[in-house]
Amino acid sequence: MSLRFFNTLSRKVEPFVPRDTGKVAMYTCGPTVYARAHIGNFRTFLVSDLLHRYLKYLGYDVTWVMNLTDIDDKTIKGANAEGISLRDYTDKYIALFHEDRKIIGITDATMYPRATEHIPEMVKMVEDLVSAKHAYLVDGSAYFKIDSFPSYGQLARLNMEEMRVGERVASDEYEKEDVRDFALWKNWEEVDGPVAWDTSLGKGRPGWHLECSAMSLKYLGKGFDIHLGGVDLIFPHHQNEIAQTEGVTHEPLARYWVHSEHLLVDGQKMSKSLGNFFTVTDMLEKGWRPREIRYGLLSGHYRQRTNFQASGLDSIKQALARFEACAVNLEHADGKGGLPELRDIVARREQEFRDAMDDDLNYPEALAAVFNFVREANTLCQEHKIGSEERALAVATMKRFDSVLGFLSLDEAVADPEAAEIEALIEVRNEARKSKNWAEADRARDELTARGIILEDRAGKTIWRRK
RNA sequence: GGCGCCGUAGCCAAGUGGUAAGGCGGAGGUCUGCAAAACCUCUAUUCAGCGGUUCGAAUCCGCUCGGCGCCUCCA
Structure with missing residues (x-):
């Protein structure tokens, strides 16, 4: 048998056939860098890491892109609250993200593109969507017109006709033609403070979903192999990515969608x-x-x-x-x-x-x-x-x-500061054992046990480890 | 209201039509000055409950009970 996995698109386990023989192009929705990522986030990244490692084990030449969301409501709020630039604010959390992921052995992706470094690509995509009649501009903002994309809702198996529309729609989005439409580009608002880009679309910033469409298309191309993320991203994030990208390319964004379930802590x-x-x-x-x-x-x-x-x-x-x-x-x-x-x-x-x-x-x-x-x-x-x-x-x-x-090679052979002391005690014990002075030997063992050291007498050698 | 998931030993966790993987814990044993580790044997006649389909079900179907997710920016 060869590699196969559950594709959210079909809700079936499908054989994996890469776009280009021997090569795999995969994309993972990375962290929003407004705070230190928690272990639930890392569980999702670990699933991508596991797939990445296994594809390499199988001999594939893998290109793995993981984006960094460095522009959204939370990052803007955080930066403005601290009175520092968005760049400085997000740089801090990006560094922490890399620090943490390396600690738990998440392999390096090929690249970690940042949303703020792809504003021109996103603007271009919005313009293309507007010309394709998939999007419209209102009061400096751009929205994706859901009615223009018949298969909208398919990934999440949501019937848009029967969807509940109501109290969760934000009050500042009244200008949308249809409450279900989603933002591609957001007009600058007072709360954004200094965070804004002057573009052909006006002064503002990109909507959340757009970055993944723009960056995955740029770096992995049309119809790339695998898109990963947490289950909670199926809707609306991934559905919106599909609408945006496919509205422009008329080809599947990705051919396999892999979603990891959430982590529970103590149930x-x-x-x-x-x-x-x-x-x-x-x-x-x-x-x-x-x-x-x-x-x-x-x-x-x-x-x-x-x-x-x-x-x-x-x-x-x-x-x-x-x-x-x-x-x-x-x-x-x-x-x-x-x-x-x-x-x-x-x-x-x-x-x-x-x-x-x-x-x-x-x-x-x-x-x-x-x-x-x-x-x-x-x-x-x-x-x-x-x-x-x-x-x-x-x-x-x-x-x-x-x-x-990936866990055996983690944190091995870290020099123990008490190693010399411990080994001296082991020597004392072994001398006692040679002369069959069991009382003395046991005293040395007890002392080590009290310090959390476990001894193992092997042929000709005593080895130790911490409990 | 719509879509969907889960309930397997004391604990964690695979298996989804052919007679219950693996890890932890527990019991006994081999080895050992004593230990530790390792190894060996045992530890679910049974998969939430009740019906049904089948030669055969933890696996498929129905109902019940008990947890839970998504339905516009949460991995």
Whole structure:
């Protein structure tokens, strides 16, 4: 089987066939940079990261674009409240976004275009939409005319005729021909302060949806492969993107739409009032290590609401410790002759891994294959069948798995400030053990245990780790 | 009102027509000075409940109960 995933357009799992053989062009709706992104946002970006990593694993040449929304109501409000320029304000949050995403191992996208750097492209698109009679200008603002686009509502499976129209329509949009029409360009208002662009459309700023249409078209072209985002963006954001782009190109914006479900924290939607609203930094402060955050955020299938439990840390630590133990076991293995057996195991488990990922990115099942591989590799170590050749194969296999999983390589080998002290105590204990002075040996162990250090006596060597 | 999702062991979580993956936890065992880790065995006759379709259902259909999402700017 080959790669296939659930396409929101068809609501079916479809085989993935790229536009250009061997190449994939994908676009992810990135963060609005008015505040530090929370772990729910990152869960969505992590899904894109997982797909990006897996496509690379499969050998595709991937172009991944993630936009940065640096112009909208919230960024304007924030910048004006602080009395600094929109640029300075958003620069700050863009830096924090990159800092956080690197911590949890989200790979670099090919580019991170900013909305404010694509105003001419957006203006051009509005002009084209106006000439195509898909848009109209009123009082310095431009609106997309929904009636002009018959398939509007299709992505979200909304029947526009029966849609409730009412109290949620903002009062400042009374000039629209139809309340359902959406803004492409917004006329400057007092509250915008210094934030405005003087263009052929007048003084104002772009509507939210327009940037993604303009930038995805510019960098990925017509009918690119995969567009990703959170489920909440299906309507109206992605629907509007489709209307804007296709109104100009008359071709599908993207051929596959992949949407990730929301993250719940302790069974509930994240919200500041419930006190379950966390950023990556918050998690680090609560004692989570980067790899633990990544593992926790990816604990379920991407189309399933995933419950992130603050109390799940111990369970996650234990699971990750299995991988570490396997690495240590392989490192200290001193046997031989297991190559044929190991080759079978590698082939079988890697096939399972691929089959699972191919099947709509079934990450939990792929992870199960990796856990099974770990158990079998451990068994071979125990049976003294692992020598240098076998070790090389097993380690290379784990690295290949981790090129997709991405948590094993996170935060490894950070020098422990107390390492010298700890190792001195271990030396004391080992001296005592040599002379069979068990009381003294246990005293050293107890002291280390009290400091949160776990010892493991291996053949000829004692290794340690923090709990 | 419209569209749609979910309910699997103590916990997390796959599986969506062929007889319940994986992780954590728990019980017993091997190994070990003691441990730890690893490994082995066991830990859901059963998939919210009740009916139905089928040779066969956690998987399909209906109803009920219980959670939840979207319906104009929230990942």
